[in-house]
Amino acid sequence: MIKRVTFRxxxxxxxxxxxxxxxxxxxxxxxxxxxxxQSLLVEDAFGLSTEFVWFENxxxxxxxxxxxxxxxxxxxxxxxxxxxxxxxALLLAVMADRTIKGATAYKTLLIWPYAVAPAVAGVLWFFxxxxxxxxxxxxxxxxxxxxxxxxxxxxxxxxxxxxASWKQISYNFLFFLAGLQAIPRxxxxxxxxxxxxxxxxxxxxxxxxxxxxxxxxxxxxVVYAFFDTFGIIHAxxxxxxxxxxxxxxxxxxxDGFVGLxxxxxxxxxxxxxxxxxxxxxxxxxxxxxxxxx
Amino acid sequence: xxxxRPYLTVISHLVVILGIVITVMPIWITFVASTxxxxxxxxxxxxxxxxxxxxENYATVLGAGIADxxxxxxxxxxxNSLVMALTIAVxxxxxxxxxxxxxxxxxxxxxxxxxxIIFITLMLPVEVRILPTFAVVANxxxxxxxxxxxxxxxxxxxxxFLFRQFFLTVPEExxxxxxxxxxxxxxxxxxILLPLSRTNVAALFVILFIYGWNQYLWPLLVTTDExxxxxxxxxxxxxxxxxxxxxxxLVMATTMLAMLPPVIVVVVMQKLFVKxxxxxxx
Numbered sequence: 001m002i003k004r005v006t007f008r009x010x011x012x013x014x015x016x017x018x019x020x021x022x023x024x025x026x027x028x029x030x031x032x033x034x035x036x037x038q039s040l041l042v043e044d045a046f047g048l049s050t051e052f053v054w055f056e057n058x059x060x061x062x063x064x065x066x067x068x069x070x071x072x073x074x075x076x077x078x079x080x081x082x083x084x085x086x087x088x089a090l091l092l093a094v095m096a097d098r099t100i101k102g103a104t105a106y107k108t109l110l111i112w113p114y115a116v117a118p119a120v121a122g123v124l125w126f127f128x129x130x131x132x133x134x135x136x137x138x139x140x141x142x143x144x145x146x147x148x149x150x151x152x153x154x155x156x157x158x159x160x161x162x163x164a165s166w167k168q169i170s171y172n173f174l175f176f177l178a179g180l181q182a183i184p185r186x187x188x189x190x191x192x193x194x195x196x197x198x199x200x201x202x203x204x205x206x207x208x209x210x211x212x213x214x215x216x217x218x219x220x221x222v223v224y225a226f227f228d229t230f231g232i233i234h235a236x237x238x239x240x241x242x243x244x245x246x247x248x249x250x251x252x253x254x255d256g257f258v259g260l261x262x263x264x265x266x267x268x269x270x271x272x273x274x275x276x277x278x279x280x281x282x283x284x285x286x287x288x289x290x291x292x293x
Numbered sequence: 294x295x296x297x298r299p300y301l302t303v304i305s306h307l308v309v310i311l312g313i314v315i316t317v318m319p320i321w322i323t324f325v326a327s328t329x330x331x332x333x334x335x336x337x338x339x340x341x342x343x344x345x346x347x348x349e350n351y352a353t354v355l356g357a358g359i360a361d362x363x364x365x366x367x368x369x370x371x372x373n374s375l376v377m378a379l380t381i382a383v384x385x386x387x388x389x390x391x392x393x394x395x396x397x398x399x400x401x402x403x404x405x406x407x408x409x410i411i412f413i414t415l416m417l418p419v420e421v422r423i424l425p426t427f428a429v430v431a432n433x434x435x436x437x438x439x440x441x442x443x444x445x446x447x448x449x450x451x452x453x454f455l456f457r458q459f460f461l462t463v464p465e466e467x468x469x470x471x472x473x474x475x476x477x478x479x480x481x482x483x484x485i486l487l488p489l490s491r492t493n494v495a496a497l498f499v500i501l502f503i504y505g506w507n508q509y510l511w512p513l514l515v516t517t518d519e520x521x522x523x524x525x526x527x528x529x530x531x532x533x534x535x536x537x538x539x540x541x542x543l544v545m546a547t548t549m550l551a552m553l554p555p556v557i558v559v560v561v562m563q564k565l566f567v568k569x570x571x572x573x574x575x
Contacts, residue, residue, distance in 0.1 A: 003461075005468045006400045007478040016395035017407050019388040020448060027445040028414045031425035038425070092312045095305040108563060109313045114570075115555035117507035117525045123532055123548055124319040127326070133334050133541055135322055169316070174567060198301060227420050231509035235529040249420045256424045257514070265424055272421040280416050 032273065038266035057267035066243060067251070067268070074247040077161060078225035085165040086217055089172030090210075094202065096173075097180045107177065114170040118163075119231030125163040126236040129155075149237065153244025156237045160245050163236070164229050172217050179213035180206070219283050226275065248272060320552070327351070327546035334541050350546045367547050370524040373442075374506055375554070377523055380443035381505030382498050389452035390490070394482055396453075397460040398468065415450040419511055427514050437518040446511060451573050452497055459493050460486065496569035499562050503555045524551040 039057055061067050096106045113121070128136045129149060137147045149156040183206060191201050230249045233239060239246040239254060246254075252272065256265025326334055329344035354367040395401075396408055419426065426445060435441030463486065471481040512523045522530075528551055531544045559566050 002396075002400060002404070003398055003468060004465050005472065007398055007468075007472075007481075009399065009478060010401075012478060013395040013399035013401045013404075016391040016399075020392040020411060020453065021407060023388070023444065023448040024410055024414050027426055027429060028417050028422075028448060029410070031422040031429055032417050034425035034428070035422050088312070092309055095308040095312075098302065098305040099309065106309050106313065108560065110309075110316060111563070111566075112556050112559050113316060115503050115507075115559040116552050117509060117555075119507075119509045119525050119529060120548055120551050121319075123528055123544070124323055126532065127541065127545065127548075128319060128322055130541075166316070166319070169312075171570070174570065178571070198298065227418050230420060231507075231525070234509070234513070235532060252420065253423055253510070257427075262424065269421045269423070273417065276418065276421060277416045 035266045035269040035273070038262055039270045041266075042263045057263045058271075061264060061267050061271070066246075069243060070246045070248055070251045073157070073243075073245065074226065074249075077157065077164075077229075077245075077247055078222050080161045081164045081168065081225040081229075082218055082221035084161065085168040085221060086172050086214070088165070089169045090176050090214075092169070093173050093176035093180055094206070097177060103177075107174075110173050111170045113167050114174075116167055117231060118167060118229055119235040121167040122160065122163045122232035122236040125159060125166065129159050149241075151241055153241055156241055156245045160229070160232050160237060163232050164225060168221060168224060172221070175213055175217055176210070179210050183209050216283075219279060223276075223279050223283075226272075226279075248275075320549075323545045323548055326542055327549050329542055331540070331542045346542070350542050351550075354543050354546045354550070365519045365522065365527075367524060367527070367550055369520060370522050370527045371550060371554075373439075373521055374523040374525065374551075376439050377442045377508065377512070378502050378505035378554075380439065381446050381508075382501035384443060384447040385449040385452050385501050386494055386497055388447060389449050390456055390487075390494075391482075392453050393456035393460055394478075394486065397457055398478065398481075411448070411450050411453050413450075414448050419446070423510070423514065430515055436515050437521050439521075441515045442512055442521065442523070443505070446505070446508065449501075452501070455493065455497060455572055456490065459490060463489060492565075492568070493572070495562075496565045496572060498569075499558055499566045500569040500573055502558055506555045 040054055041052055042056065092110065096103050096110075099106070116124075126149075128134045129147060131137045131148045131150065140147045147155055149159045187205055187209075188201055191205055196204070226247075227249055229247070230253065233245055233247060233250045234253075237245045239250050248268065249272065252265055252268045255261045255268065259265075325340055325343050327350055328347040329340055330346050330349075333340050333344060356366055356368065392407075392411065396404060430436060430441050430445060433441075435444070467485055468481060471485060476484070507525055508523070509526050512521075512526045513529075516522055516526075524547065528544065528547055531540060531547060534540055
């Protein structure tokens with residue numbers, strides 16, 4: 001799309017685009033191409049020689065039980081985070097929407113965790129669940145559960161899921177509340193006159209009408225859990241214990257940056273790239289549809 | 294309210310208040326822990342009410358840092374975070390404004406190609422190209438510098454789209470009138486388009502400031518020199534140290550300080566924040 005009235009100038013538009021394009025090419029496109037190329041190479045331990053091996057890195061990757069475990073972890077983690085944060089946010093949004101008095105004040109009190117960095121959110125919960133000094137670990141001990149995320153993989157996963165969901169509730173809440181407020185009151189009133197109670201109205205009218213918002217948030221939350229949660233993992237469990245919270249993004253970092261396995265790390269990058277592209281396509285196709293509504 | 298069901302209204306309020314309590318609880322615990330001497334935290338009786346060490350603890354982290362964790366003063370880290378967040382926010386807005394202006398108001402060869410190149414950045418978050426990007430920044434000698442911290446993150450497809458979308462809604466007559474009056478493109482941009490974009494710029498600034506402040510992976514990669522640590526990533530080093538040393542009160546004070554600036558921005562500029570959030574997701 002372009003304006004009907006345009007300016008004519010031979011070099012000015014290029015000059016205006018130059019900074020954006022330069023940064024994009026140098027720091028985005030070029031490294032991405034490098035990753036694509038390196039994913040087809042194998043380098044020896046001293047970095048002295050490299051060999052072109054086609055898709056060997058990928059074959060190795062997908063036959064590596066550790067990588068497949070990281071894949072499973074990522075899927076479990078993402079869907080737990082998406083489900084938990086969306087369910088809680090929807091509940092809170094529906095309740096806040098009912099209370100005409102106070103909805104604005106409630107909104108202010110609920111949205112600020114969006115501003116907390118994932119890594120900081122991780123540290124907050126890490127402290128509260130700390131087996132020695134944490135208040136929640138203390139409470140859990142009181143009811144007979146011996147919490148220890150240093151030893152128990154399930155506990156560690158629960159910890160990062162809680163931290164990641166806590167931060168994301170505010171975002172989902174905002175979008176659900178906006179979605180709820182956009183539903184025409186007349187529909188709900190008509191159903192009420194026909195004798196449908198609040199729960200029936202929610203499941204048969206409100207929830208189906210919210211489905212575009214729900215689907216949109218599902219994609220956004222999965223993207224968030226896949227890519228923006230590196231800080232939570234790195235600042236708390238560091239992928240442990242025994243790889244129980246090792247997610248894909250964390251593995252790219254630890255294999256490439258700490259383990260210095262260039263070929264494998266690049267192949268993992270390419271797999272992640274494919275996932276981002278797929279998710280972006282889903283998101284954009286969907287948004288295209290929403291505009292038609 | 295469709296019908297009057299008092300008991301349901303009471304339940305609604307209770308549920309929301311419970312939600313708020315759960316949301317706020319981690320911050321309260323953190324704040325309380327940051328105001329106690331370490332002995333109160335380590336002896337197993339977890340305090341629920343602020344102690345009397347508020348000034349001592351915060352003065353320690355701000356001024357001296359945690360020497361045992363090889364730390365530098367948190368004041369320096371906060372300054373680094375501020376520089377990084379402001380550079381990223383201002384930089385992204387500036388280069389996206391002019392890029393969107395070129396794409397919407399000029400007709401030139403390869404216009405759509407430029408547009409698609411910018412679009413592709415959406416699909417390439419730092420996380421998927423960690424090593425090669427690090428290599429580029431290292432080769433350019435940008436490690437341990439403010440420019441290395443912020444420049445590689447400055448390209449923005451989202452901001453460019455947002456401004457493009459907004460420019461398309463600006464009435465054609467304005468550009469026509471400007472041309473008839475003999476204004477060139479730059480004068481039109483400066484005197485008409487920029488003032489019109491003010492609200493969008495402000496809304497985007499709020500979002501991007503938070504984005505920049507909360508960066509974690511990138512500062513972790515490009516800073517090895519402690520004097521360039523940002524506060525969000527600096528906390529991680531302290532947490533690791535707190536595993537063996539009794540430092541939790543200081544770590545929690547730092548956590549409060551790392552959270553405060555972006556949270557204040559969100560609360561004070563709530564309207565702009567919500568607008569920015571909704572617009573960038575369109």
